[in-house]
Amino acid sequence: MAATSDIxxxxxxxxxxxxxxxxxxxxxxxxxxxxxxxxxxxxxPSGSGKSTLLNLIAGIDKVDSGSIIIGGCEITTLNETxxxxxxxxxxxxxxxxxxxxxVLTAYENVELPLLLTRLSxxxxxxxxxxxxxxxxxxxxxxxxxxxxxxxxxxxxxxARAIVTDPAILVADEPTGDLDRVSAGEILSLMxxxxxDFHKTxxxxxxxxxxxxxxxxxxxxEKGLLTDG
Amino acid sequence: xxxxxxxxxxxxxxxxxxTLLTASGMALVVMVFAATLMLTDGLQKTLVATGSPDNVIxxxxxxxxxVQSGVERQQANLxxxxxxxxxxxxxxxxxxxxxxxxxxxxxxxxxKPSNVVIRGTSPASLALRPQVRLVEGRMPRSGSSEIxxxxxxxxxxxxxxxxxxxxxxxxxxxxxxxxDGGTTGFNSEVWGDVDQLMQAFRRPxxxxxxxxxxxxSRFDRFKELVESDPRLTLEAKREPRYYLDxxxxxxxxxxxxxxxxxxxxxxxxxxxxxxxxxxxxANRVGEIGTLRALGFRRSSILAAFLAEALILGLIGGLAxxxxxxxxxxxxxxxxxxxxxxxxxxxxSLTPVTALVSIVFSLFMGLAGGLIxxxxxxxxxxxxxxRES
Numbered sequence: 082m083a084a085t086s087d088i089x090x091x092x093x094x095x096x097x098x099x100x101x102x103x104x105x106x107x108x109x110x111x112x113x114x115x116x117x118x119x120x121x122x123x124x125x126p127s128g129s130g131k132s133t134l135l136n137l138i139a140g141i142d143k144v145d146s147g148s149i150i151i152g153g154c155e156i157t158t159l160n161e162t163x164x165x166x167x168x169x170x171x172x173x174x175x176x177x178x179x180x181x182x183x184v185l186t187a188y189e190n191v192e193l194p195l196l197l198t199r200l201s202x203x204x205x206x207x208x209x210x211x212x213x214x215x216x217x218x219x220x221x222x223x224x225x226x227x228x229x230x231x232x233x234x235x236x237x238x239x240a241r242a243i244v245t246d247p248a249i250l251v252a253d254e255p256t257g258d259l260d261r262v263s264a265g266e267i268l269s270l271m272x273x274x275x276x277d278f279h280k281t282x283x284x285x286x287x288x289x290x291x292x293x294x295x296x297x298x299x300x301x302e303k304g305l306l307t308d309g
Numbered sequence: 310x311x312x313x314x315x316x317x318x319x320x321x322x323x324x325x326x327x328t329l330l331t332a333s334g335m336a337l338v339v340m341v342f343a344a345t346l347m348l349t350d351g352l353q354k355t356l357v358a359t360g361s362p363d364n365v366i367x368x369x370x371x372x373x374x375x376v377q378s379g380v381e382r383q384q385a386n387l388x389x390x391x392x393x394x395x396x397x398x399x400x401x402x403x404x405x406x407x408x409x410x411x412x413x414x415x416x417x418x419x420x421k422p423s424n425v426v427i428r429g430t431s432p433a434s435l436a437l438r439p440q441v442r443l444v445e446g447r448m449p450r451s452g453s454s455e456i457x458x459x460x461x462x463x464x465x466x467x468x469x470x471x472x473x474x475x476x477x478x479x480x481x482x483x484x485x486x487x488x489d490g491g492t493t494g495f496n497s498e499v500w501g502d503v504d505q506l507m508q509a510f511r512r513p514x515x516x517x518x519x520x521x522x523x524x525x526s527r528f529d530r531f532k533e534l535v536e537s538d539p540r541l542t543l544e545a546k547r548e549p550r551y552y553l554d555x556x557x558x559x560x561x562x563x564x565x566x567x568x569x570x571x572x573x574x575x576x577x578x579x580x581x582x583x584x585x586x587x588x589x590x591a592n593r594v595g596e597i598g599t600l601r602a603l604g605f606r607r608s609s610i611l612a613a614f615l616a617e618a619l620i621l622g623l624i625g626g627l628a629x630x631x632x633x634x635x636x637x638x639x640x641x642x643x644x645x646x647x648x649x650x651x652x653x654x655x656x657s658l659t660p661v662t663a664l665v666s667i668v669f670s671l672f673m674g675l676a677g678g679l680i681x682x683x684x685x686x687x688x689x690x691x692x693x694x695r696e697s
Contacts, residue, residue, distance in 0.1 A: 194603050
């Protein structure tokens with residue numbers, strides 16, 4: 082059973098981008114909490130700021146003002162190097178276009194985040210095999226991404242995201258490039274990670290079917306949360 | 310933690326054709342660079358090998374070469390009487406008074422004339438140069454108009470083969486022997502009896518004196534003895550030093566020419582490497598964003614791309630040195646402008662030259678890869694992921 086304490090606390094977050102001389106606001110005074118073990122879908126039309134919010138939670142972009150506290154750590158105060166170290170331990174990424182390194186095998190792609198840890202080669206192998214086992218791809222570990230189907234590539238990406246056992250997974254349109262069957266498999270896999278491994282998943286999606294799998298949905302429109 | 314080297318290597322392998330073309334450009338530059346060093350090394354090796362470290366050569370003070378030098382008979386007798394000169398197996402001093410003159414001989418085939426050194430030798434001349442040995446025919450008889458020619462000369466000049474005749478010094482000379490001087494400059498000389506040659510050329514003075522010291526470590530004292538005697542306007546040098554001095558001007562010329570060409574070519578190769586690496590960065594912006602998102606630092610990305618550029622340089626360097634090694638098969642025959650004589654030498658590839666050439670190639674890779682790698686390290690994660 083998933084715990085119900087807050088793992089993500091977002092307070093008064095604003096973010097804008099500079100386009101030429103103009104400052105374009107993307108997020109305005111966003112505040113909400115995400116519980117540990119929650120599967121949250123962020124929805125909204127293009128340009129609503131959902132991907133920007135995901136990037137801020139994942140620590141790959143910086144807020145203009147406000148604070149984001151994740152697992153007790155206020156990531157908005159961390160510098161770039163500290164953030165890189167924090168991401169390596171605490172966040173797993175799943176992207177729309179899988180973002181696997183084409184010259185590396187499935188095994189090596191999954192191993193990448195472990196290269197940032199102090200684990201030995203043998204320990205890394207154990208972790209990678211366990212992660213590939215969860216996504217049912219141990220038989221394809223020596224394949225390059227180009228030798229795998231879209232669904233298989235996204236499963237490798239999920240294995241890469243969970244291999245360091247992070248508390249949070251961020252997924253940006255994880256089913257956006259997949260057919261219906263593969264998309265269903267990925268969503269079931271994510272549900273499995275929440276149910277059985279108590280991961281917290283924050284997923285940006287346009288797909289209402291994907292959002293249905295989530296425990297909760299937040300809607301964004303023009304940089305504002307529309308559902309409290 | 311670093312991004313594994315295999316990532317950089319596989320990226321180069323994936324873009325085989327681009328990698329091959331860029332590395333080939335670098336290899337060509339490395340080949341020119343290595344060839345320059347090999348030419349200078351070959352020249353110095355030939356000239357330095359010509360001298361033996363136990364031998365001392367005495368020439369007129371201020372003269373750079375034997376051709377410019379003159380040692381009067383009286384001075385020669387004074388030097389000969391100095392203590393410390395080694396005694397040969399026949400009981401006589403290991404000392405040769407020699408004459409060096411230049412004559413013009415036509416080459417075989419092309420008929421083009423070129424300068425050749427005629428060396429008037431004494432009986433001890435051969436004993437003082439163990440690297441020179443008779444390979445065909447016999448030694449010229451002293452007091453006769455007989456000569457022997459170096460194997461380098463016998464091959465390339467008309468009238469220098471066994472039994473052939475040469476006309477110089479208003480006399481006909483018969484070639485009775487051919488000697489081999491190995492890689493030394495003597496290979497490009499004609500040797501005859503010194504007294505006969507002095508008469509023929511109407512030279513009252515010797516060009517140089519060559520002798521061996523009984524105790525080589527006493528050279529400095531001997532040198533002081535020769536150079537401080539007011540009757541002797543001569544200077545003494547160890548033989549290898551003398552030949553090294555001779556090679557300096559030509560080595561400098563070859564170096565300046567070679568390095569100028571290398572610098573111009575290397576600019577092209579560096580730009581080539583830069584274009585390749587820029588294209589590599591542009592094609593992999595998404596990958597860079599992913600690696601950064603996973604937690605790899607800017608410095609790791611910079612290092613991965615620099616490693617790629619260095620591997621490119623290493624491939625170019627190894628290929629360049631490999632190709633340059635075949636130049637050792639070529640023998641170059643040219644004019645030594647210091648002695649105005651024909652000199653033949655080969656490209657010589659030393660371990661130092663190979664190492665310096667590879668380091669030079671790595672430098673080209675680094676210079677070409679640095680700016681693209683810095684750009685790769687600077688890309689913002691969000692922008693990079695958006696581009697993927």
